[in-house]
Amino acid sequence: MTYAAITGWGKCLPPAVLTNQDLGTFLDTDDEWIRSRTGMRERRISHVPVGELAYVAARRALAAAGLDPGELELVVFGTTTHDEQAPNMASGVQRRLGAWRAGAMDVNTACTSFLYGLSSATALIRSGVVKNALVIGAELISPFMDWKNRNVAVLFGDGAGAVVLQATDREEGVLAEKLGCDAEARDSLRIHGMGTRYADMTHRIGDTTWIFDGQDIFKRAVKAMSGACEDVLARRRLTPADVDLVVPHQANLRIIDAVAKRAGAPPEKVFVNIERYGNMSAATVVVALCEALEEGRVKPGATLLLPAFGAGLTWCAHLVRWGSRVTPVGTSDAELPPCSRTGLELVQEILARKVGAIGWPDPT
Ligand code: ACO
Numbered sequence: 584m585t586y587a588a589i590t591g592w593g594k595c596l597p598p599a600v601l602t603n604q605d606l607g608t609f610l611d612t613d614d615e616w617i618r619s620r621t622g623m624r625e626r627r628i629s630h631v632p633v634g635e636l637a638y639v640a641a642r643r644a645l646a647a648a649g650l651d652p653g654e655l656e657l658v659v660f661g662t663t664t665h666d667e668q669a670p671n672m673a674s675g676v677q678r679r680l681g682a683w684r685a686g687a688m689d690v691n692t693a694c695t696s697f698l699y700g701l702s703s704a705t706a707l708i709r710s711g712v713v714k715n716a717l718v719i720g721a722e723l724i725s726p727f728m729d730w731k732n733r734n735v736a737v738l739f740g741d742g743a744g745a746v747v748l749q750a751t752d753r754e755e756g757v758l759a760e761k762l763g764c765d766a767e768a769r770d771s772l773r774i775h776g777m778g779t780r781y782a783d784m785t786h787r788i789g790d791t792t793w794i795f796d797g798q799d800i801f802k803r804a805v806k807a808m809s810g811a812c813e814d815v816l817a818r819r820r821l822t823p824a825d826v827d828l829v830v831p832h833q834a835n836l837r838i839i840d841a842v843a844k845r846a847g848a849p850p851e852k853v854f855v856n857i858e859r860y861g862n863m864s865a866a867t868v869v870v871a872l873c874e875a876l877e878e879g880r881v882k883p884g885a886t887l888l889l890p891a892f893g894a895g896l897t898w899c900a901h902l903v904r905w906g907s908r909v910t911p912v913g914t915s916d917a918e919l920p921p922c923s924r925t926g927l928e929l930v931q932e933i934l935a936r937k938v939g940a941i942g943w944p945d946p947t
Contacts, residue, residue: 587708587716588755588906591648591747594873595639596860597629597919601926603737608927609934610733617737618858622836626740626861628926631919633664633723634675636743641676641717642917648747649912652680656713658687659704661696661720661865663894664727665689668779676719686713693772694832694893696720696865697744698760698901705757708750719745720865727777729793730934738834740861744869751906758886758902759818761811765803765896771796772894790937800896804838808890809845811900815888819902823847825886826902830875832891833857833867842890854880864893876909883907 602625603614617623629636637660645652658680660673673687690700697720704716721743730736748756775781776791808831816822829848831839836857843853854875863870868889875881885905892898924932 585709585711585750585752586754586756587705587748588751588753589746589903590749590906590908591644591646591650591911592745592873592876593640593643593647593915594742594744594870595636595643595919596742596870597627597631597636598922599628599630599924599926599929600625601628601930605927606737610736612733612737620837621738622855622857623737623861624858627742628725628929629723629741630922630924630929632666633662633721633743634666634672635919636723636741637672637676637719637721637745638679639917639919640721640743640745641680641719642915644717644745644747645680646913646915647911648749650715650747650749652682653684655680655682655685655715655717657704657707657716658682658685659690659700659716659718660688661690661700661718662722663691663693663696663864664723692893692897693895694834694862694864694867695891695897695899696893697869698889698891698899699762699897701746701757701901702760702762704748708748715747715749717745717747719743720869722864722866724864725930726933727774727791729791730930732793734797735793735795738862740863742860742863742866742870744866744873746869746872753906755904755906758904759815760899760901761814762899763807763811764898765807768799768803768896769894770794771799771803771896801835801838803896804834804892804898805841805845807892807896807898808842808900811898812842812846812888812890815900815902821886821902826852826888827882827885828875828880829853829888829890830868830871831889833860833871834862834892846888881905881909883909
């Protein structure tokens, strides 16, 4: 039997920080509201394109695995925020890595994109199509944010992470997964102004209006992630006590707490970093996984539970068995170019570039 072990991991966070206090300088909001409703204190704003964040994370993940890019057979890029409609993002990372033997594909299921990508790559390794894969979760939300809407502007941040998967006959990597989608609720989160349906409009693509029903998403997210956790544990005949660490999607601390409670996971078994990064969509779970490793929270042979949800409303949970190595084989010298601006200055630049789109037609 072939499995797909996670052998490398790397993250890349842009250095510019946008605090809750910064948001209060141009929105009717404050630190107390944001912290008490979401658990967030600050998030990162990128000064480089999403492909750059992903490339640095990818180099770090490959170094951690000790895998030469020339040996890579597949690049999977999970994101909602592509540089361009075509070519895809994965081919850009492939070229910069010099991974000439690899296939390259993008996956877009919003915040669950990394985990859906993990499923895709695992399946291709387990079926023998490829022997290894690089799976990226990266997001550059700041240019598409509706910065005038306090309901959403306080929630998101930019970032990237990546893992390397390699074929093994040991029972490691994804042991069970459940994928789902509440498509009847797809109008709960829409970004008007991104995508080809806006090509004939007078507004510039990128001048977005976010349609967002936070309370509906909240309730559905708790229900769907809890159900998916139960499902994957039942598939392997495991109980919550068998899980060593839950590494959930970081959209709201209250959602994480509710899911953990329902999944029977005590707080010490749940990894949380939402206070520093906010919701980085496709990047949250993979960055949290990297930080759990850095902090020694993932032990050799650990059983991990990774639940997530995103626009669509897609949802999933993955049960992962970690291998014996919890430290990187090597490190990479890849770095982002320096940034001299603050998070607030970067957001002000984005705001100045937008002409302001109001009154998108109702979606059909
Ligand atoms: N600052 C101050 N007040 C605010 C803010 C803000 N940033 N945003 C909303 N409010 C106000 C509202 O206008 C409302 O005022 P009102 O009572 O006078 O009408 C009040 O605060 C309460 O708003 P609620 O929507 O009831 O607040 P709630 O407790 O539900 O929290 C939140 C809102 C944080 C958005 C929550 O519903 C949530 O986390 N939802 C899910 C998160 C989510 O959807 N994340 C993205 C999902 S998809 C993905 O991950 C890609």
